[in-house]
Amino acid sequence: xxxxxQQAANAIDWDxxxxxxxxxxxxxxxxxxxxxxxxxxxxxxxxGEILEREGFVTEYVxxxxxxxxxxxxxxxxxxxxxxxxxxxxxxxxxxxxxxDVDPFAGLEQDGCIWGRGALDMKGMGILELAVMLLFKRLxxxxxxxxxxxxxxxxxxGSSQGIEWLDTHxxxxxxxxxxxxxxxxxxxxxxxxxxxxxxxxxxxEKGPLWVTLHASGTPGHGSVPHDNNAVDRLVRALGAIRSxxxxxxxxxxxxxxxxxxxxxxxxxxxxxSLDELRTRYPAFDAMTNDTISSTGLGGGxxxxxxxxxxxxxxxxxLLPGQSHDAFLRNLREVIDDDQITFSTQLxxxxxxxxxxxxxxxxxxxxxxxxxxxxxxxxxxxxxFTDSRVLRRRGVKAYGFVPTLMDASLAAGIHGxxxxxxxxxxxxxxxxxxEVVRRFVN
Ligand SMILES: [Zn+2]
Numbered sequence: 370x371x372x373x374x375q376q377a378a379n380a381i382d383w384d385x386x387x388x389x390x391x392x393x394x395x396x397x398x399x400x401x402x403x404x405x406x407x408x409x410x411x412x413x414x415x416x417g418e419i420l421e422r423e424g425f426v427t428e429y430v431x432x433x434x435x436x437x438x439x440x441x442x443x444x445x446x447x448x449x450x451x452x453x454x455x456x457x458x459x460x461x462x463x464x465x466x467x468x469d470v471d472p473f474a475g476l477e478q479d480g481c482i483w484g485r486g487a488l489d490m491k492g493m494g495i496l497e498l499a500v501m502l503l504f505k506r507l508x509x510x511x512x513x514x515x516x517x518x519x520x521x522x523x524x525x526g527s528s529q530g531i532e533w534l535d536t537h538x539x540x541x542x543x544x545x546x547x548x549x550x551x552x553x554x555x556x557x558x559x560x561x562x563x564x565x566x567x568x569x570x571x572x573e574k575g576p577l578w579v580t581l582h583a584s585g586t587p588g589h590g591s592v593p594h595d596n597n598a599v600d601r602l603v604r605a606l607g608a609i610r611s612x613x614x615x616x617x618x619x620x621x622x623x624x625x626x627x628x629x630x631x632x633x634x635x636x637x638x639x640x641s642l643d644e645l646r647t648r649y650p651a652f653d654a655m656t657n658d659t660i661s662s663t664g665l666g667g668g669x670x671x672x673x674x675x676x677x678x679x680x681x682x683x684x685x686l687l688p689g690q691s692h693d694a695f696l697r698n699l700r701e702v703i704d705d706d707q708i709t710f711s712t713q714l715x716x717x718x719x720x721x722x723x724x725x726x727x728x729x730x731x732x733x734x735x736x737x738x739x740x741x742x743x744x745x746x747x748x749x750x751x752f753t754d755s756r757v758l759r760r761r762g763v764k765a766y767g768f769v770p771t772l773m774d775a776s777l778a779a780g781i782h783g784x785x786x787x788x789x790x791x792x793x794x795x796x797x798x799x800x801x802e803v804v805r806r807f808v809n
Contacts, residue, residue, distance in 0.1 A: 374809050377507035378802070386499060387794045391482060393419070394495045394793070395475035398484035404459035407529065409521035410437040412458035416498060416519050417441070423505050430538060436521045436529035440541060443504050443515040445808065450546035451514035452727075452808055453763070454501070455754060456494035457523030457530065457551070460486035467784040481787040489781040490551040492788045493769050494519060496797050497549075500804050511808035516545055523754055526714055531754040535761070542761045547727050547807075550758075552749035552767015555742075555795070556775035560649055562634035565742040567735045569728065570767030572621060572688040572720035573749035573756065574654075577695065578713040579682045581605060583667075585707065590672035596707075598678045599667055605703045606680060609660060612702045616656045618642070619687050621723065625745040632743045651779065654750055658686045658695060681713075688720050688748050718756035720748075721764040730807045731768060738799055739772065751781075770803075771796035 400412045410431070417427040417439050425441040432438070438458075445451070463472035463485040470476050472485040482492070501517050518541070522530035535542055552570035559566040583605065585598030618626075630639055646653040660682055667678025686695055692715050700710070723746045732744045749755075755765035773792040780786050 372809070374507070374509045374805055377509055378805055381503065381507075381801075383794065383798060386503070386797055387790070390495055390499050390793055390797055391477070391790060393498070394482055394487070394492060395477065397491050397495060398475035398482070398486055399473055401473045402459045403462040403485070404522060404524045405462075406435075407459050407522055408435045409458045410435045413437040413439040413519060413521070416458070416494070419498065420501065420517070423502055425501070425505065430534070432521065432529040432533040432537075438518070438520040438530060438534060441501065441517045443501060443511065445511040445514045447514075448512035449808070451516050451544050452804065453516040453518055453545035453548040453758070454497035454804075455518050455520070455548050455550040455758070455765075456490055456497055457520050457754060458491070458494065459522055459524050459530075460489065460491070461524050461782050464784070469785055472786070477790070480791065481789050482793075483785065483787040485786055487786050487788040488778065489786070490769075492771060492793065493551055493796075496771070496793070496800050499797050500801050503801055504804075509805065513546075513808045515804065515808065520754060526716075527754055527757070531757045535757050542758060542763070545758070545763050547725075548755065548758050548763050548765040549768050549800075550753055550755045550765055551769060552753045552755060553747060553769055554775070554778045555770050555772040555792075556778055557772065559775040560629070560645055560652060561640065562629055562743070563636050564632065564634050565739050565772060566629070566634065567731070567739075567742055567744045567768075567770065568625065568747035569731060569744060570749040570755075571723050571746050572619075573718045573752055573767070574685045574687060575690070575692065575715070575717040576752050577684040577686055577692050577715045579684055579696070579699070580711045580713060581680045581682065581703070582709045582711065583678045583705075583707060584676060584709075585674070587676040588674040590674055594674075597674050598676060599674070601705055601707055602665075602667070602678045602680055605705060605708050606662060608702050608704070609662075609682070609699070614658060616646075617658075617687055618656055619689075619748060621688070621720065621746040621748055622655055624723070625747050628743060628745045634743055651750060654685070655748065658684065658690055660684045685750070688718060692717060716752055716756055718752065719759040721759055721766060725764055727764065727766065727807055731803055734799055734802045734806060735770070738802065739795065768803075769796070770799035
């Protein structure tokens, strides 16, 4: 005998739900929340008004003018601690000249919805919204409160978003036991696997943004000397390039590989770790602390040796790696006391346990709904707001069940970002069912 919430769920017309998801997402993508400057208030009000129309009580908070985050709660029976559905409303800017379509037109074309934020992460935000609306319409009373939190300012480090909430609304971040957020992916052809892989992220790499400041003796370009700030900087960058760092297999990456191997995801021929690293740069980055040189500054006249020069480095450390130890090693490698460091962004994330009730439910639902699918843990390469929740003891997972080819999922932050409509169908069905079963 199915229970009441199961019976209600059986009556859902998923074609209708998908049509609503698609039209809401297209409208949402037309709100330009490029960050900087963000201007997320319009997005928060857009989502908030939809929730209010369906009877939700909403709360808005403004960290700075126009930087608005939104919260709505579907009250549960209180028999278990809340589950949070977290999303961010801002997007990275789009360079229109490189796009085939207007990135803020919310176009539907070739079976996809196109636009900046389709993948990161307005598409997922609308799936979370759809789950909230379905619960309300079906009259399901969960045992856990369901919290919808749509935050501003994720893309530039969250100081006007979840970090601000952490200071000014700490209770909001402490109350959930679990959270589902961006990160992870549901991919076909993921690492060449022949079965669909739902990679679920219990952790993420930590960004460490460093600027090197080289100083030297200024002078006339016609008289070279050996205390040239530009030359010092070039030497330092050369030393960093040839720094031989051992690769590390994070326990979650190892578990992912083992899971895929045990499930014969690659058929008869299991690729070696080295093959995977060579073939998939993103996987390579998952097994190393990485350093990308991203900027150079210095000099003001062609015939003047400047007194200083700078370089920016985007370093990303594996989960659990000490940022201080990394900086000490970097200093040793550069070995030049006329080069000083400053850090612009450093963020470390904890790792959420992967053997939990929520992960069990995800495995069960994914297994039922997508034939042959495998659920694995995999840290997220970028950083997400989940780090702040993990700091507060919340079990937070990157779980985006929008199934698509892994190469399309890699379009996050790129040109022609788009999400396949059929992926949204799988996504909303799985997300709803995971939440329903978990809070039932
Ligand atoms: Zn994002």
